[in-house]
Amino acid sequence: MNRIDAAAALAPRYDLVVIGAGPAGQSAAITAAALGITTLVVDENLAPGGQIHRGITTTPVTDRAVLGEDYWRGLPIAERFLASGADYAPAAKLFSLLPSGDEPGRHAEIELGVSIAGQARPVFAGQVIVATGAMERPFPIPGWTLPGVLTAGAAQIALKAHGLVPEGRVVLAGTGPLLLLVAAQLRAAGATIAAVLDTTPSANRAGAARHLLDFLRSPYLAKGLALLARARGGPRRIAGVTAMRAEGEDRLRAVTFTAGGGEQRIEADVLLLHQGVVPNTTISNAIGCDHHWDPLQFCWVPKRDSWLASSIEDVAIAGDGGGIAGADCAAESGTLAAIGAAHRLGRIDQATRDAMAAPVRAALEKLGRGRAFLDALYRPAEGFRIPAGNDTIICRCEEITAGQVRDAVAGGATGPNQLKAFLRCGMGPCQGRLCNLTVTEIVAAERGISPEQAGTYRLRPPFKPVTVAEIASLPQTNAAVKAVVRY
Amino acid sequence: MFRRLPDHNAETIRFTFDGAPLAARRGDTVAAALLANGIATCRATPAKGTARGPYCLMGVCFECLVTIDGTGNRQGCLVALEEGMRIETQAGARRAVAP
Incomplete structure (x- = not known):
């Protein structure tokens, strides 16, 4: 791995640019670099791991029991990535991605706008893999904008990356496996959890039951049992929460909620909200990829072919950004996307591609089993969406x-x-x-x-705020300068 | 608002927030350093001037926007804390020219 800390150190062109250094992005880079494909990984975080394995090479939380074995499964991926031949630009901002080229109907390359430490450079790529992962579903309740209200994922990031634990009376609220995991991790790290407010609709159980057999035969069963064992003897859990608001003037003071037919109030210093994760489609939307609405997970999902290629030529989407499936599937899908990209680059023939992909597809099939049960069980309630x-x-x-x-x-x-x-x-x-x-x-x-039919916002670059100084730092061709400068 | 695990022994970094001298650790982002110093609010919205603080810590919510060394609208959760950084609350909308 060649670490890039300045825009000037970026090569002008790569065969493959991977956006994101989570399990999907790192796995894509490992596979591509091993095939001799010149690869750049652009990531806005300071270290590899994405959010699920955030801070995996730098975490101050050395007691492995606190974050649990699923977290530490990210370490071998990061080690293989850091030992790969890929260029890696951490703390980098990707602000644009456009097809470029003169041939009508067929662009030659993809042009990306990358900014590092305040200096921007264009980078050209033959293939792009977008591996920007998931984000937590919005949780619009009265008072969710108050300081002191964060997502459960934010508390998990603070713990993983910085060894920080929320202070005072902590309330977790929402639904989904991550909520239970964060509660267990924070408790192991010494946080005082006043209550876990469970918003899972009780009707979900009936919907989930038909997927139970698949779940029982899946790797999720062992994970679920381990998580339940960790949660045992844990904080007070209040089920059937149907309405909730965060209260306070300038910051959070209390959480008021309805459960069991009555209204209750808990004083709180920190409220951590979570009701599942959804694909982060900012870039796929802004570059014009086709998406569809997933009626089971209530979110937009980019359309992809069997090689995870999007509707935009030479752009594939790997990992949770292409549909929520979890970290293990994300790593496999990154590998699959890289195999597909290698073939499109002409580096491997069709037979080699298909042979390389077969074990990856088998792993994805096995890992995906049981997911439908979890999705049905933890469907977020309409009143909280x-x-x-x-x-x-x-x-x-x-x-x-x-x-x-x-x-x-x-x-x-x-x-x-x-x-x-x-x-x-x-x-x-x-x-x-x-x-x-x-x-x-x-x-x-x-x-x-x-x-x-309702559709969504039409997004456009820049994907992230850029300063005028960053734009001005882009190298200009003589023709571009002549077009605007008067002599 | 957040406390540090006791076995954390990274190098200490000094910075200021609205002029007040504070300390955090190497490896912290700006947003993490503020949370570790009990600071829950880092800006007031341009729309109505209401108080906001870090919400997602992963770069999607833009609630932790702060002014760092004179440059506004920086995402505090994505910027590594550096020695001597001057971090300031963002009140209301940004101005084209610094006052």
Whole structure:
């Protein structure tokens, strides 16, 4: 691995650029570099691992029991990645990705805009693998913007990467395996967990039952049992939570919720929210990949072929960014995407490609078993996806409420893109990352159409804020300078 | 708001937040360093001026935007803390020219 800490050290062209250094991105780079493909991994984090294995090579949490064996499974991946021949640019910002070339209907290369330490450079690639992973589903409840309210994943990142544990009275709320895992990890690290508020709808059990047999034969069974054993004797768990709000003026003071027919209130210093993860589709959306709405997981998923190639030529999508399947599947899918890219680059013939892919496909088939059970069991409740109350903020950046969105739809806004013009929702710094799913579902519900018909925001580069100085640092061709400079 | 595990022994890094001298550890991001110093709020929104603090710590929510060494709109959770960094609260909208 050749570590790149300055934009000037980037090669002008790579056969393959991988975006993201989680299990999928690292695995793609390992496979590609071993085939002699010049590979660059661009990642915005400071060290490899993505979020699931965040800080795997640098974590100050040395007691392996605290984070658990599933976390440490990321270490051999990172070691193989760091020993590979790939170029690796950590703390790098990818702000654009465009097909480039003169031939009509067929672009020659893909041009990426990369900025490192304030200096930007264009990088050309024959193939791109987007491995930008998952993000936590938005959890719009009254008060979720108060300081002191974070995602459960944020607390997990603070622990993994920095050895930080939330102080005072900690309340976890929501649904899904990660919520239970974070509760167990924080408890092992010495946090005081006042309560776990479980929002899992009880009706989910019936829906999950038909997938039970697959689950019992899957690797998830052992993981689930281990997690339940870790959770035993743990903090107070309150099931059947149907409404919830975070209270406080300038910061969180208490959590009020409805369970068992009555309203309860718990004083809290930190509230950690989580109701599952969804693909982070920012880049796939912004470069124009086709997506479909997943009606079971309530999220957008990019369309891919059997080699994980997207609808945009020479761009594949590996890992959870292409559909939630977990870290082990992500690593396998990164390998698969790299095999596909190697063939498209002309480095391996079709027979070699298919032979290399066969064991990977078998592993994916085995690892994916049991997932449907978990998805059905932990389906997030409608009331926590589509706020019933009109006062709940859904666009955190521009502070737009569910009621404002409903009023705008009643006033003629047909979908998320018109809502930008009506309300500015989705136009703040996060560019809709934290509200696009909620807005799509509200529009669909108000208009009586499907989320697929309601659509989503049309995103555009830059994917991340760039300064004028960064743009100005891009090398200019003589022709480009002559086009704007007067002599 | 967050405390450090006792066996953490990385090098100490000094920085300022709104002028106040603070310390954190090598390997911290700016957002982690603020949380470890009990700072829950790092900006006021441009829309209504309400208090916000780090929410996702993974670069998607943009709530931990701060001014670092004079440059605004930096994502605190993605920037490695460096010795002597001058970190400031972002109040309201950014200005094109520093006052």
